[in-house]
Amino acid sequence: MGDYKQAVESCIDCKKCWDVCPVTKVIGNEYTPQGKIELLSKVESGEELSEKEFDNIYLSSRCGACDDVCPVDIPIKDIIQYERNILAKQGREPDKTKYIVQNILQHNNPGGRDDSKRFDWVSDDLKLAESSEIGYMVGCWIAHARPEIARSTIRVLNAAGIEPMLMDKEKCCGLFLVDNGHFEEIKKHAREYIDYIESLGIKKLIVSCPGCYRTIKDSYPKFYREPKFEIVPAVAVFEELLDEKKIVLENKVNISAPLIDACHLKNMRDSPRNILKQIGVDTTEIFDGEVVCCGAPAGLKPNYPQTSADIAMLSVNKSKETSDLMLSYCPFCIYHISGVSENMGVDIQIKDISVLLDDAIGKSK
Ligand code: SF4
Ligand code: SF4
Secondary structure, eight states: OHHHHHHHHTOOOOOHHHHHOHHHHHHOTTSOHHHHHTTHHHHHTTOOOOHHHHHHHHSOOOOOHHHHHOTTOOOHHHHHHHHHHHHHHTTOSOHHHHHHHHHHHHHSSTTOOOGGGTTTTOOTTOOOOSSOSEEEEOOHHHHHTOHHHHHHHHHHHHHTTOOOEEOTTOOOOOHHHHHTTOHHHHHHHHHHHHHHHHHTTOSEEEESOHHHHHIIIIIHHHHSOOOSSEEEEHHHHHHHHHHTTOSOOSSOOOEEEEEEOOGGGGGGTHHHHHHHHHHTEEEEOSGGGOOOOOSOGGGHHHHOHHHHHHHHHHHHHHHHTTOSEEEESOHHHHHHHHHHHHHTTOOOEEEEHHHHHHHHHGGGO
16 A cells, blocks of 8 residues: 555645534544544554554544545545554454444444334335336335435335335445455455345336445445446436426425535535535535535444534534524435434424425325
């Protein structure tokens, strides 16, 4: 990994990454993206790390905000992933990270929930195909924590005449393995999952979770190969169905609300805004259009719950200035932000775009 060493040496100390990092925003300049990558040679040489240094490597949601602003294109989040890879191989990662990795490998979801309940949310009104070239991947957070998103997504697809197929042996996408440098595990995981999806004859896979989308789209080809099916985020499908007038909105709303962007779909930020506009939502921008992570992913939530909660509260407090409703298109953001705001006693609701769209379709379904 000589490239990474050279990349770290190319840092011009501009500190731009400090300003955008959600961790640095809430706990200060002792834990910066720059500081994380400067630990590379120490980690590579197996030198002892201080507690602060160790924490710095794991105090990252791998949101990529630092990469986006680095003027010399240092792949900061990849270097953090590589440092975690070395620490994991040495058995030095945090205990909760080890535990979650085991949950994914043994129970097929990060929370260790009973995987036989993955499809318990399916209700009689949903039209699903036994076999179809269009598949729908629910994702762990939706299946086990926010099933209303899956039901609404399928109702919207049904309204456009699409009856997707669910995958009996759906897997966790394995994003947590990617984020924590578990390269051998994600290689095997990607191979098994791509082969399985292809064996079902699926040509187009619709996914609600931006993390699942990014993992299958970008990480699987790196660790295994390009899938032979197309992978599309649900928001892109919704936008297309609206633009092609394949769904009719009978119950438009007239509201204004802030939208929390998903880090893994930050290159598609126009799609959710276009959908919301057609539903009748005037989207308000918080953070002047900057994408600020919810603070949950990559082990930040289990390993550093206070920091993770403080990061979530950045979005909650900003939103609360203008609204009691936040909108999102990421189930993990919704799960995390709603839990944190409830714990903090802040009265705010957070809704997924699919649910809003389902409501707006109304009777014409
Ligand atoms: S990936 Fe996000 S959380 Fe991690 S160092 Fe970069 S900006 Fe900070
Ligand atoms: S933005 Fe890039 S060049 Fe600037 S301090 Fe951070 S890592 Fe170094």
